[in-house]
Amino acid sequence: MTATLAIGPYGRGDAAALERAFDARRVPSLAEAGALDAAVRQDIRAVAYRAHDPFDADAMALFPSLGLIANFGVGHDAIDVGEAARRGIRVTNTPDVLNDDVADLAVGLLIAQFRDLIRGDDHVRDGRWPGGSPPLARSLTGARIGILGLGRIGGEIAARLAAFKTELHYWSRSRKTAPPGTWHGTPLDLARSVEVLIVSIVGGARTRGMVCAEILDALGPGGVLVNVSRGSAVDEDALICRLQDGRLAGAALDVFRNEPRIDPRFMALGTTVLQPHMGSATQKARSAMAAVQRDNIAAFLDGRDLPTPVV
Numbered sequence: 001m002t003a004t005l006a007i008g009p010y011g012r013g014d015a016a017a018l019e020r021a022f023d024a025r026r027v028p029s030l031a032e033a034g035a036l037d038a039a040v041r042q043d044i045r046a047v048a049y050r051a052h053d054p055f056d057a058d059a060m061a062l063f064p065s066l067g068l069i070a071n072f073g074v075g076h077d078a079i080d081v082g083e084a085a086r087r088g089i090r091v092t093n094t095p096d097v098l099n100d101d102v103a104d105l106a107v108g109l110l111i112a113q114f115r116d117l118i119r120g121d122d123h124v125r126d127g128r129w130p131g132g133s134p135p136l137a138r139s140l141t142g143a144r145i146g147i148l149g150l151g152r153i154g155g156e157i158a159a160r161l162a163a164f165k166t167e168l169h170y171w172s173r174s175r176k177t178a179p180p181g182t183w184h185g186t187p188l189d190l191a192r193s194v195e196v197l198i199v200s201i202v203g204g205a206r207t208r209g210m211v212c213a214e215i216l217d218a219l220g221p222g223g224v225l226v227n228v229s230r231g232s233a234v235d236e237d238a239l240i241c242r243l244q245d246g247r248l249a250g251a252a253l254d255v256f257r258n259e260p261r262i263d264p265r266f267m268a269l270g271t272t273v274l275q276p277h278m279g280s281a282t283q284k285a286r287s288a289m290a291a292v293q294r295d296n297i298a299a300f301l302d303g304r305d306l307p308t309p310v311v
């Protein structure tokens with residue numbers, strides 16, 4: 001009898017580790033989990049979840065004995081945590097071990113946008129250099145940067161940007177005791193005070209569309225948006241329109257509303273740097289995340305305290 005089901009595109013190493021540790025069964029997606037025999041689903045007590053499809057009441061109902069959803073990732077917005085709590089299902093995530101790598105990517109994206117690194121690379125490869133250099137770019141030093149959400153990842157982004165001699169501002173629900181910069185009481189106040197807005201808030205219903213048209217307008221024609229959080233936090237239609245007509249200077253985005261099939265209008269924008277959700281995509285972070293996920297499953301199956309519980 002297999003008590004653990006791994007759902008999602010696990011790499012060979014992580015899949016083997018789940019099989020070794022828990023004799024886990026594996027399916028590529030929730031849809032395929034639904035197609036398993038009822039007797040197999042009946043025995044599943046823990047799910048190792050590595051996907052972004054909604055794990056909602058219907059999905060939970062597929063597994064009558066389910067006691068744990070161990071998410072692969074810090075963001076657990078795909079899982080209906082309230083519904084899980086009602087059903088007595090615990091949820092865990094993989095915090096902290098990815099903070100540094102996500103923060104590095106945020107800063108890398110910002111530099112790539114400011115210094116036009118992608119177009120510079122194209123310029124060299126296309127053989128255009130002998131004909132002249134690309135246009136001058138924008139200096140990061142001294143830039144006024146706002147961090148929307150100063151949690152664990154936001155704090156790491158701030159620490160890195162301090163070394164770039166930027167002027168830091170932030171919004172978070174509570175004012176920090178040792179802030180890296182100026183606190184603003186609302187996201188709109190923050191956007192009015194900066195030229196770059198870096199989104200590092202949690203995803204989910206609470207932050208859906210938080211970066212709205214009004215906030216993008218407050219950033220203005222010189223403004224740049226960086227998002228390493230969730231696509232759902234940004235009004236993408238408002239963003240695309242403003243990038244198309246120059247009401248916003250640019251964007252550097254690792255996350256999108258309909259990943260991986262993103263809005264095709266993004267492809268035609270020359271002032272954006274786009275990444276396929278790579279924040280935590282380093283060998284170090286991903287293997288640490290997988291280990292935290294397994295630790296949670298092991299603790300649950302052994303009846304011990306969960307190392308990183310959400311509920």
Ligand code: 8YV
Nearest residue numbers: 050051072073074075277280
């Ligand atoms: C993903 C992430 O989980 O941690 C998060 O919240 O978004 C990522 O690390 C990753 O895409 C694996 O699915």
